[in-house]
Amino acid sequence: MLIGGIEAGGTKFVCAVGDENGNIIDKVSFLTRQPDETLDEVKKFFDNHPIEALGVGSFGPVDLNKDSQSFGTILNTPKPKWKNYNLLGRLKKDFHIPLSLDTDVNAACLGEYKYGIGSDVKSCLYITVGTGIGAGLVQEGNTFQGKNHSEMGHILVQQHSDDFSFNGSCPYHGTCLEGLASGTAIEARYGKKGILLADDEKVWEMEAFYLAQAILNYFVMLSPERIIIGGGVMKQQNLYAIVRENFLELMNGYLEVENVDELIVAPSLEDEQGIKGAIALTI
């Protein structure tokens, strides 16, 4: 059976055709433009493939409450024209097959859970630290959804005492986690892209200070067996070790952590976790 997947991102869309085993047969990616233009391109790609189901991992916040009038609609987003766009409605018009919709991070989490570094555990959390920060959770094969959707990047954490002069980059909360630790926040604080700050240790110590707090919060609340951190900012490979160290220090023995190197890890699917997970949403 052929299954379609869409990784609907704010910057780019990835569409792919694959199967139940995580194989990808055809794949395309293009920049995210206006909603209908973008969805036209999606339709064009799948027109050549006899898919029998379609899974979508979407940027957000997206309304995932099936009882809601705006189910499948993109909610508050700074992206022009996308705010209040009925993504699922448009897809339903184009595709008369079963559709599965979830957040981009839940899809990525499911991808790693089924085919990647989460395939030996029963629950995992996937955190992406890129332009924004988001996280998704899979337990026993199911993605976690609340009434609506979770936007875990917007939690509040303690601000670093060397960072009090920074007002944060989140347009809603200022100094929420995303406002303090996303790639956008790094750029706003230092006036330079993260990649240009690679050799500045202080930058990554502060980054790890925030990420470790977020991971502590996620861990004490959700207790996942594995925590996968991906996204552009994590290309700074040295971050993993400092995050682990900070996390253990913060935890201070309260909850047992058997092996922190196996608890906090990098993704393993080389940027295909999102699209493979989108396909897997339909299974």
Added chain:
Amino acid sequence: MLIGGIEAGGTKFVCAVGDENGNIIDKVSFLTRQPDETLDEVKKFFDNHPIEALGVGSFGPVDLNKDSQSFGTILNTPKPKWKNYNLLGRLKKDFHIPLSLDTDVNAACLGEYKYGIGSDVKSCLYITVGTGIGAGLVQEGNTFQGKNHSEMGHILVQQHSDDFSFNGSCPYHGTCLEGLASGTAIEARYGKKGILLADDEKVWEMEAFYLAQAILNYFVMLSPERIIIGGGVMKQQNLYAIVRENFLELMNGYLEVENVDELIVAPSLEDEQGIKGAIALTI
């Protein structure tokens, strides 16, 4: 069918016999002493009742991972003799009937979900602000459990700028939420019990500052339809209004909150949510 319930608290134990509809037929409560003494008393109470199942909502942290060797054991606790006590093991020896074990806060949450102020929604979170802080989540009738258990009271939040001199009361994390906002924290900060500070507005403004942050974190992560806050500290009734106000301010329109007065509420079962929920765990 008669069902037993135990609300196993660090200060007191409540045992009750009830039915599937939330009715309580007999109830007893006694102080928590040494583990085996306490469990002797539990056995004595139920010896007079032909219960067919037993549900337990326990203080914690308690190991809820069914794959773990220490499943059903109390983990890190400052309570002497209870650390590493195999609660479920002892109950299994005394009761040869189906046993259901969960955290005290999950049980309380289930009680309100089934019989109280959560009975008209699909998911609710129950937060208790007492000697410590804990929270439990129920979605579609099921309590939420991670690999192990969640200890949501120990999340990190931003410290109030007037509070930087306070080191927090959590023995593990200092200034985690519990360390900043539990009844114990209030007493440590001001040198007086909360009840004696009733007329000091600043105390409750700071308390609401922390609780609202925690609720924001819980809300963006778990997206429950209703958030019930109970526990001794919430006897300070005026807190509800300030917490709601602070929460909306922090959210700043990011996620829609239809009606904050229906989102953030007080419990409705007059201290029976825990024991009714414990009984309901078996259903």
